Amino acid sequence: MNHEEGNNARNESLAMKKSGLCMTIEGVTKDFISGKRTVRALDNFSASVKKGIVTGLIGPDGAGKTTLMRIAAGLLVPDSGHVSILGMDSTTDFLAVQSSIGYMPQRFGLYEDLTVQENLDLYADLHDIPASKRQARYDELMNMTGLAPFTSRLAGRLSGGMKQKLGLACSLMNVPELLILDEPTVGVDPVSRRELWEIVYRQVRDENMSVLLSTAYLDEAERCQEVILIHEGIFLGQDSPEVFSRSLAGNSFMLTPDEGQKRRLQEELSHTDGVVDAIILGSKVRLVTEEPVDAHEVERRFCKNTGFRAESVPPRFEDAFIKLLRDRLKDRGEIQDSTPVSRTPVEGNPDEEVINVRNLVRKFGDFYAVRGISFSVRHGEIFGLLGANGAGKSTTFRMLCGLLPASGGHLMVAGKDLRTAGAEARANVGYMAQKFSLYPELTVVQNLKFFSSAYGLEGKYRKERIRWALDSFQLEPLKDVRSADLPLGYKQRLALAAALMHEPPILFLDEPTSGVDPLARREFWRHINALAQAGVTVMVTTHFMEEAEYCDRMVIMAQGEILAQGTPEELKARFRTDKNPNPTMEDTFIALIEKHEAEKDRGGH
Amino acid sequence: MIKKIFALMIKEFIAILTNRKSRMVLVIPPIAQLIVFGYAASFDLNNVPYAVYNEDPGQASRELLARFEGSRAFKLVRTLDSDGDIAPVINLKEALIVLHIGPKFSENIRRNQPAELQVILDGRNSNTALIALNYVHSIVMDFNQAWSARHEGHVPPARLVVRSWFNRTLNSHWFIITGIVALLTLVVTIEITAMSVAKEREGGTFDQLLVTPMTPLEILIGKSLPGFIIGTLEATFIMFMIVAWFHIPLRGSILAMYVGLSAFLLSAIGIGLMISAMSVTQQQGLMGAFLFLVPSVILSGFATPIENMPEAVQAITYLNPLRYFLIIVRSIFMEGASFSLLWPQYWPMALIGILSLATAGIMFRRRMY
Amino acid sequence: MSRTEKGAKFPAGARSPRSTSGRHVSRGINRTRLKGLIRKEMYQIIRDPSSIGIAFVLPVILLLIFGYGVSLDAKHVPVAVVIDKPSREVSDFISGFRQSAYFRPVIMNNIKEAEHAVMTREVDGIIWFRSNFGRQMFLEGNAPVEVILNGVDANKARITQGYITGVWIKWLERYALEKGVRLRMPATVKHRIWFNASVRSRNYLVPGLIAIIMTLIGAMLTSMVIAREWERGTMEALIVTPVSMKEIIIGKVVPYFFLGMSGMVLSVLMAVWIFHVPLRGSILALTAGSALFMLTAIFMGLLISTAAGSQFVAGQIAIVITFLPAFILSGFVFDIGSMPVPIQWLTHIVPARYFVSMLQTIFLAGNIWPIFITNCLWLMGMGAFFMMVIKKKSRKRLE
Known part of the structure; x- marks a missing residue:
């Protein structure tokens, strides 16, 4: 760098300091070529990040968050526009940028076959931190992350949350001025999530660090001082989260429907004009209206067929985000008033136990993935299996589907053990695997044809069902698109359609909504609600605590054990305190884990 | 199903x-x-590079060498003038084979004495060397037969008549x-x-x-x-x-x-x-x-x-x-x-x-x- | 104590090393960074069974399979002997076969039986003395001994034919000595096969194999490990640090060079001690040549990994472009000089070709410097070319 340039950079940096900005994004556009199509990941995107605060980059998967962060870190070159960080251009001056920032990619690249200490050493070497200062920095980071007792453990042996904290520690090695975190909390259990946020806040407070952090969890947006909203590569807005939610003050209500009517109420509200959003929260329904109204008017104006009581509640950031997305779709004329799937009612007694699990155990070598759990699911219920990654819920799930033999205990699905029962018994079950497992080379219609045949459908009935799937899930216009090229939301629809081809009375859903945007998630749950309404028994796993609210009953798992089971209300009620009269599902989960750990500690002594 | x-x-x-x-x-x-x-x-060889060190001015050696020159399997790369040239030619892989004919070759043949053709082969790939040696043998056999037919003498008591089935030309x-x-x-x-x-x-x-x-x-x-x-x-x-x-x-x-x-x-x-x-x-x-x-x-x-x-x-x-x-x-x-x-x-x-x-x-x- | 509380013990006054943490940007090679990268790679190699497997287990297995499986030395070739009318001369001729290690003669009663044995692959050829053999031998000489070979495996048939000719010539000499006659055998061939007088095919196959195995290992090790870094996301975390691409590449080449060379040492020891080459x-x-080749192979691997996004594709490419070409076009078994000219040109871009030639010379012929140097120059040229392409292709970018 010659002298003059250096001066310029310093001047610019001074200008930035004055303006209080550490990063400016100007008109950035970036296209990717995937197959024959060009996908625009960022479209003339402009925003800025202020110094010394936490700025959130909020948007669903595939919105362009990662692309933007990679451009900022100098890992990608924008097609047009530029990003300037601390006065340096991140494309032309990327080496200088990279020595001033800390960047943590989505799946932080920890060397899993190196120990915690060796990972730290590597990053200290890479940042050329003088040997004399190292030990102090290590101690500081290890204390902060709580990893001090584990320095000699291989990184691969750490839990998901600990890995994420180590990744964060590595990217904080050189005390960067700007910290860029790409979805640091994805797949992390709520306890670790809270700890990660603690660390981030501490950096801002003690080091005056600036942080840009992306997330798909809308509840996390409220923890940021400022948020940048992004959707399909387009800038939707930037402000503090309160400003966004305040715009909907007086539009949010909690409705308490009559006993057993929550699904009907939510379904009816979804069709009603003037409704932005209606979702089930436990036994209640949360409503967001277009215009501010008072609670009595809500009771009068909306949904005359189902009885309910309405009470006004403060707006959430999520409400505003949903409204923004809806408005955008409406402007483009893309909002379809879809009806949920139709299903011939399944006969059955509501008290009948469709799924029964007793003392179920699964060992992998010496490791107990599932340690003797018991629960049962009744006819027409939506039953949730909740827990962080590695809690044992997928293992349990796979045993129920007959994909994995149990090491001990007893399990029944529709009166049979699917592992030993004949192939016909599996026709009772619809299964939607994690990550929407479809055949990527096959088109939508070819996938449907294949799955219908695999389920043994024939002739006219098979044709009818394929038509039904194309119609009910609005797949008709995309029927000749290869499923690899479908947007995530459509993949999810197709996967659900494939699992429903043979009208199964029992439906297994493994992480059915991970990664899809909030609108697609809402639509998905509408279908599931309709199915449950028709008497289909639904079993679902999820690590989104908020989704637990859709379930009738659920179990919360950790380390292969069931910590608690019951309805969402029952569980939340157990942790209602004066300080927190309305605990969320996440609060409940964290409290359960802490209680469990405390019990374990006591047991250890 | x-x-x-x-x-x-x-x-x-x-x-x-x-x-x-x-x-x-x-x-x-x-x-x-x-x-x-x-x-x-393919294990078949063609254009095998060979060098000749011929000390014999006689006609028999010329006739024998002509058979090599006429064969498509062999390609003459050098004619050597001394014993000392042999080693470098082989070592440096210029030639796979050196044919060395001593000074009395033609004379010995004429006098019905054993006449030797010395063949030096590069054995770094011994399979190639063996195959090449077989080629040399068959050229010499042909030469012997032709020579014997023209000049009388004792006929060997037996000869080999080789046929290969299924792949006549091997x-x-x-x-x-x-x-x-x-x-x-x-x-x-x-x-x-x-x-x-x-x-x-x-x-x-x-x-x-x-x-x-x-x-x-x-x-x-x-x-x-x-x-x-x-x-x-x-x-x-x-x-x-x-x-x-x-x-x-x-x-x-x-x-x-x-x-x-x-x-x-x-x-x-x-x-x-x-x-x-x-x-x-x-x-x-x-x-x-x-x-x-x-x-x-x-x-x-x-x-x-x-x-x-x-x-x-x-x-x-x-x-x-x-x-x-x-x-x-x-x-x-x-x-x-x-x-x-x-x-x-x-x-x-x-x-x-x-x-x-x-x-x-x-x-x-x-x-x- | 809950986990969150642990974090609270943050020394409030501890200022961080921000100001001294190497904010300067250098495009050269920083020794601390390079040392860190090499150390990291070493730990990974030690702890990852797959790289140890590729470097040590694969060569051992391949050398054993090839060393024992590939042999062109025909021994105990079963031949059917059909004697229509026994005689002393015929028995004498046959005893030549019995004594030879190359043959296992099987006496058959008639030609039909022998022909059937050829069809069912019990024997590879027939030696047939017709009933008039003895008479013709005494009356006219030049009595035909009919030799029928199964020509399906032409190479084997030709080698067998050579052995039979040898037995025949020995017999003629014995016969002449016994009868005291001088036979009309104008020219005889006296051959010397240099470097491998006992004509053991293993002596040249094993060095060739080492070249092939090292090509595979060098290319596979590096291509897979770099692709793995991309796949696991570690590369992304690595390249946003101030490290330069040069350092990353050297940090990969050095450890895998030593790993590959250890595999090489193992292979040479096996060649000398197990296969007695x-x-x-x-x-x-040997060391200098191998080092040069190993570098070329590693650069090739780096190039593959730059082209391939995933370990899977890298592995596939590495196998396809190293294994078969090295096997067929390196001159390892098939003579390059006998190939059609366009294919001879093609062999020049196969690095294994030069290493095969170098190894066969060093093992069997000794230090023949002109050959050594020519091959080294070719390897250097290829290595330099690969390095140039890598330098051009690899940037600190994700695209």
Whole structure:
């Protein structure tokens, strides 16, 4: 760098300091070529990040968050526009940028076959931190992350949350001025999530660090001082989260429907004009209206067929985000008033136990993935299996589907053990695997044809069902698109359609909504609600605590054990305190884990 | 049942054929390998570079050397003037052979004394050296016969009359090229099948498949058929090329060939699916395929005879389906062998096929974690 | 104590090393960074069974399979002997076969039986003395001994034919000595096969194999490990640090070079001790040549990994472009000079070709410097070319 340039950079940096900005994004556009199509990941995107605060980059998967962060870190070159960080251009001056920032990619690249200490050493070497200062920095980071007792453990042996904290520690090695975190909390259990946020806040407070952090969890947006909203590569807005939610003050209500009517109420509200959003929260329904109204008017104006009581509640950031997305779709004329799937009612007694699990155990070598759990699911219920990654819920799930033999205990699905029962018994079950497992080379219609045949459908009935799937899930216009090229939301629809081809009375859903945007998630749950309404028994796993609210009953798992089971209300009620009269599902989960750990500690002594 | 299998088969075909890359894999490498193998892989020598150090001014030596110059197998690169030149020429690989004729060669021949032609060969590739030496021998034998016919003397009491069956000119291309039918068919079939289950495991669709009412047998058949059909087409294409392009006669019964091909494909598919069912990722499938293919090609008699291997290694080759099919292909192409002669080759392949398919079927459900 | 509380013990006054943490940007090579990268790679190699497997287990397995499986030395070739009318001369001739290690004669009663044995592959050839053999031998001489060979494996047939000719010539000499006659045999061939007088095919196959195995290992090790870094996301975390691409590449080459060379040492030891291949050249030349080749192979691997996004594709490419070409086009078994000219050109871009030639020379012929140097120059040229392409292709970018 010659002298003059250096001066310029310093001047610019001074200008930035004055303006209080550490990063400016100007008109950035970036296209990717995937197959024959060009996908625009960022479209003339402009925003800025202020110094010394936490700025959130909020948007669903595939919105362009990662692309933007990679451009900022100098890992990608924008097609047009530029990003300037601390006065340096991140494309032309990327080496200088990279020595001033800390960047943590989505799946932080920890060397899993190196120990915690060796990972730290590597990053200290890479940042050329003088040997004399190292030990102090290590101690500081290890204390902060709580990893001090584990320095000699291989990184691969750490839990998901600990890995994420180590990744964060590595990217904080050189005390960067700007910290860029790409979805640091994805797949992390709520306890670790809270700890990660603690660390981030501490950096801002003690080091005056600036942080840009992306997330798909809308509840996390409220923890940021400022948020940048992004959707399909387009800038939707930037402000503090309160400003966004305040715009909907007086539009949010909690409705308490009559006993057993929550699904009907939510379904009816979804069709009603003037409704932005209606979702089930436990036994209640949360409503967001277009215009501010008072609670009595809500009771009068909306949904005359189902009885309910309405009470006004403060707006959430999520409400505003949903409204923004809806408005955008409406402007483009893309909002379809879809009806949920139709299903011939399944006969059955509501008290009948469709799924029964007793003392179920699964060992992998010496490791107990599932340690003797018991629960049962009744006819027409939506039953949730909740827990962080590695809690044992997928293992349990796979045993129920007959994909994995149990090491001990007893399990029944529709009166049979699917592992030993004949192939016909599996026709009772619809299964939607994690990550929407479809055949990527096959088109939508070819996938449907294949799955219908695999389920043994024939002739006219098979044709009818394929038509039904194309119609009910609005797949008709995309029927000749290869499923690899479908947007995530459509993949999810197709996967659900494939699992429903043979009208199964029992439906297994493994992480059915991970990664899809909030609108697609809402639509998905509408279908599931309709199915449950028709008497289909639904079993679902999820690590989104908020989704637990859709379930009738659920179990919360950790380390292969069931910590608690019951309805969402029952569980939340157990942790209602004066300080927190309305605990969320996440609060409940964290409290359960802490209680469990405390019990374990006591047991250890 | 048939409809389910059919649907699975169609799905497999679409998956293989709609992807341009995987379509290419089925077409380009076989053709490229056929050409490279066909032209490059041969034990026959031509244009063997040789140098001559002739100390003999006589006529006999000139006549003998003329025979070398006239042979297409040899190419004269240097004429040497002293003994000391021999070593560098060989060491630096300028010539593979040096022919050294002593000063009294012609005179000795005239006087009916033993006349020696000294041949020095570069033994760094001793097989090439041996073959070249054989060529030298046959040129000298021809020379002797011609010379004897012109000059009277004692005739040797016996002579060798050599005939080679099935391949009169002993063209080693025939041996290698016919082997390619078996080799490429094996590689393509293993490639298709070894990835097929692993790929579905990786993508999560295999769980989806296992949860449908399809039985492992149906999955097994549905997954086998595409490999079977593609393998048959590929083998047919290569055989056609061998006859049409390389002009190697197909002497035996086509029916016997296809019966053998079916048994071979059965065993190859079985092993491929077994590898696939045992691996969790495509990467493992690839490594498994590689670790199976390399030894099975080496220990098959494709390039070097099984009889030359140590006994213990020979015993292992009985587990190798390629061993049997190579014999079938070569026998039918060159020997015109009949069904009954090939029976001992058919049944081991069928047995390997059935056992490995059964194992694969069991592994489908077992190996789920 | 809950986990959150642990974090609270943050020394409030501890200022961080921000100001001294190497904010300067250098495009050269920083020793601390390079040392860190190499150390990291070493730990990974030690802990990852797959790289140890590729470097040590694969060569051992391949050398054993090839070393024992590939042999062109025909021994105990079964031949059918059909004698229509026994005589002393015929028995004498046959005893020549019995004494030779190359043959296992099987006496058959008639030609039909022998022909059947050829068809069923019990024997590889027939030696047939017709009933008038003895009479013709005494009356006219030049009595025909009919030799029928199975020509399916032409190479084997030709070698067998050579052996039979040898037995025949020996017999003629014996016969002449016994009868005290001088036969009309104008020219005789006296051959010397240099470097491998006993004509053991293993002596040249094993060095060739080492070249092939090292190509595979060098390319596979590096291509897979770099692809793995991309796949696991570690590369992304690595390249946003101030590290330069040069450092990353050197940090990969150095450890895998030593790993590959250890595999090489193992292979050479196996060649000498298990397969008894003579090592006539200098260890120094062997080491220098191998080092050069290993670097070329590693650069090739780096190039593959730059082209391939995933370990899977990298593995596939590495196998396809290293194994078969090295096997067929390196001159390892098939003579390059006898190939069609366009294919001879093609062999020049196969690095294994130069290493095969170098190894066969160093093992069997000794230090022949002109050959050594020519091959080294070719390898250097290829290595430099690969390096240039890598330098051009690899940027600190994700695209």
